[in-house]
Amino acid sequence: MPKEKTIKRTCNNISKEITEYPKTNVILYTDGRRSYQYVVKMEGLYPQPSVLAFSQGKNKYKIPDCYCVETTWGRGNNKRTVKCSINYVRDKPHFRIMYGLDFSEEVCSNMSSTAAANAVVRKLFPNNEKTLISGIHLFGIHLKTLKQVRENKKENINQSKPLKPLDLCSKSMVYKRQRNFGDQLKEQVQIKGIKIYGEDQVTLKRILYNVNHTDFQINYGLKDNEEKEKKLTSIVQIIDQNYIPREGYRALTAIEPDLEREWIVSDRRHKITRIMDQKIMISIINIPIVPTLNELDFDESSNILNSEITEINNISNGGHRSAKDILKYIIPALALNGVLDVNDPIIHLRISGDGRNVGRRLKQVMITMTILNDIQNIHKPDHHYTTVLFPGIENYELLEIMMMPFIQELDDLKNYGLKIDEIVWKFELYFSSDWKFLSICLGFNAANSNFFCPWCQISKHGQNNNQTNWKISKEIEKINEYPGHNKRPLFYMISLNNWVPDELHIMLRIWDRLWSLVISELKESNQFDDVCRKEIMQEMSRISVNFQFWKEHGADAWNHTSLMGDDKLKVLKNFNLGRILPPTRAKKIRELWNRFNQIYFNLKTKDYDVQQFQFEVEDWLELFLTPDRIIPNSNRIEKGLYSPSSITPYIHVLVCHISEFMEIHQKWGMKAFSCAPVEKKNHQQVTHFFRQTLKGGGSKHKLVIRDILEYENRSLFYLFNDNTISSSKPKKLHIED
Structure with a gap:
């Protein structure tokens, strides 16, 4: 039964x-005349005696701090509920009454308290100005039940036994103290939060503290497993994309201590790998042909030789990921994002290939595909x-x-399409790569053969005749009828x-030709000496290109740094040819380069x-082939530029076929067929996955090829799943002890 407390008063009530x-x-509570119902939100506590305030009048009730109660009084239409709170501000009690809707x-x-109470009564009953109410009763300051609870709490604190030192406590006792401390701290934060921040809600998320050189952390709130998984x-995504090794993360x-433990992160990585392996199967293929050193080609400047990459021998396995599995995984997401149109289900799929040196005795060959419809991401390696x-x-x-x-x-996709969610997606296929890889896949001659062009029937003899009207004339269905096509195209x-x-390779290889022609000219005129080489290196340094000449041990020929694409463009735009060539000669070649x-x-x-582009390339070729000229009224000859024999297959393609491709693929543009992202992807994988691997091409338990393809699967998971987490940067404050 509820207990009753009777208070004798001077009146008969x-x-x-x-x-x-x-x-x-x-x-x-009732005093015989008026009844009150109190819903205690915070019972509060009494401040220290030096701060504690008392109510006015003869009763002198103690006024609590951090106190909040909802009070209901009145009957019928006059029934009202208000929220009363008391907080000490600058050691003085501050009385607040909230009323109205919510x-x-x-x-x-x-x-x-009475001043606040009468002020709210005037707001609630504006037509009855004589109505008054006791602030003591409205706030419940007089309630003995709460007074006893507050004083008992204070007495318990004062009479508590000395606590055992933390070092002597059991694990369960340490946990109980940490839990008790966290609960009480949370309560005090909520109490003080109202005083400092008012109606703005204060939520305690986490605290860090130290007891006797032992660090503690308490996290508040329900465990959000979904947020933690994200x-x-x-x-895992950051570690993967930045190639952070396990040892490096473990050291961090x-x-x-706020970072997740390495084993937890590793477990999540394995889980993602297993999920993606079920969606996109990885197959290991035995390599039946073991290449010899003589078969390897390391001449292409796009390849790398990295001393940190371990020499790898006896690798006999390759890997394959199902193109259909990949497409089934990414097409729904691309359709959802509006990249693909379900009402026009045609996918333009581009195939590419690249080979890159791994150490000194091996290449990594990569075949990729990308969706041209996703034009915004076509230049990103991960796509x-x-x-x-x-x-x-x-x-x-x-x-x-x-x-x-x-x-x-690919044959199935071309002929039958791919059915996903009752939609049959049709495919238009494309292929793009450097000349060597393209010729191999086309089953065609090498670029130095008599019939060297994959698209027209020009021969070296026709090229020397300076003809520019060669157009794409071959058909894939009759490809083996043309000279030089000895094998069936792979695609x-x-x-x-x-x-x-x-x-990209058009620029790279034509730049190679232009640069080699300048060096050859210097050699022919016996100007390629130490002074000239020093001038070249100084000019390269001026335009921020790292470039050196050197001789191999026991060799007479000079080698020089093989430049990457960006550096070649710097040289093409900014190199001052006047430092190594006569002014008139430098001016002509500079015009050609520009x-x-x-x-x-x-x-x-x-x-x-x-049409404008075709005019420009033909005009450029005419400048390239500027012949020698006899100066009138003189026996002197003004030297031209270069002869038709200096034209390379890439120059032929630029002049004769690029404008055709620009017209055919105007929807995408030629830049959409750049192999730069494929080469970058291959470079990243070679420099990371083959560094410090074992001679078997991987760890003791896993092939490096499988490692790479599992990484590729995880990359798809990151691309097409929302892993973003919302975390605002906190406003930090340092308070000195």
Whole structure:
């Protein structure tokens, strides 16, 4: 039964408190004339004696701090409920009463509870100005039940026994103290939060503290497993994309305890790997042909030789990921994002290939595919999806075996499409790579053969005749009828118009030719001496290009630094030829270089006028082939530029075929067929995954090829799953002890 407390008063009315507090937070009070119902929100506490304030009048009730109660009084239409709170501000009690809908309005007083009470009564009963109410009763300051609870709490604190030192406590006792401390701290934060921040809610998320050189951390709130999983996935993604080794991350966690433990992150990575392995199967293919050192080609300047990469021998396995599995995974997401149109279900799928040196005795060959419809991401390496990967050489027979499952899938996609969620997606296929890889996949001659062009029937003799009217004339269906096409194309299902030359390699190889012609000219005129080489290196340094000349031990020929694409463009634009050539000669060659630089820029510009481009390249070729000229009224000869024999296959393609490709593929632009992202992807994988690997090409338990393809699977998971976590940067404050 609820207990009753009877208070004798000077009048004949009897006061009562009816409650089961603290089992329930409701207290009923009546003084015989008026009844009040209190719902205790915070019982508060009495401040230190030096600060404690008392009510006015003869009773001198103690005024609590951090106190909040909802009070209901009156009957019928006059029944009202208000929220009363008391907080000490600068050691003085501050009385606040909230009223109205959702307690959206308030009155305050720093004078007395009665002043605040009468102010709110005037707001609630504006037509009855004579109505008054006791502030003591409205706030419940007089309630003996709460007074006893507050004083008992204070007495318990004062009479508590000395606590055992933390070092002597059991694990369960340490946990109990930490839990008790956290609960009480949370309560005090909520109490003080109202005083400092008012109605703005204060939520305690986490605290860190130290007891006797032992660090403690308490996290508040319900465990959000979904948010934690997202955070772990984001950490795994960052580690993967930045190639952070386990040892490096483990070292970071040793000095930053807030980071997730390495084993937890590793477990999440394995889970993602297993999920993706079920969606996109990885197959290991035996390599039947072991390349010899003589078969390897390390001449291409795009390849690397990294001393940190371990020499790898006896690798006999490659890997394959199903193109259909990859497409089934990414197409729904691309359709949802509006990249693909379900009402026009045609996917433009581009295939590419690249080979890159791994150490001194091996190449990594990579076959990728990307979706041209996703034009915003076409230049990002992660959006070129690896389908075939193997260590070996760029060789027709080897490629034919390693790509057999992929070729069959492409044939099915071309002929039957791919059904996903009752929608049959049709495919238009394209291929783009450097000249060597393209010729191999086309089953065609090398670039130095008599019939060297994959698209027309020009021969070296026709090239020397300086003809520029060669157009794309071959057909993939009759490809083996043309000279030089000795083998069936590996991608026989792709129209020859869709075998697109790589714009990046056009620039790289024509730059190589222009630079080699300048060096040859210096050698022919016996100017390629130490002074000249020093001038070249100084000029390279001026334009921020790292460039050196050197001789191999026991050799007479001079070697020089093989430049990457960006550095070649710097030289093309900014190199001062006047430092190594006579002024008139330097001016002519500079004009040739400037025009080529502009042509390359126009080539990459989508929607550039095709006829204008063709005029520009023919005009450039005419300048390139400027003949020697006899100066009138003189026996002197003004030297021209270069002869038709200096024209390379890439120059032929630039002049004769690029404008055709620009017109055919105007929807995408030539830049969409750049192999730069594929080469970057291959470079990243080689420099990371083959560094410090064992001679078997991986760890003791896993092939490096599988490691790479599992990484590729996880990359797809990151791309097409929302792993973003919302975390605002906190406002930090340092308070000195």
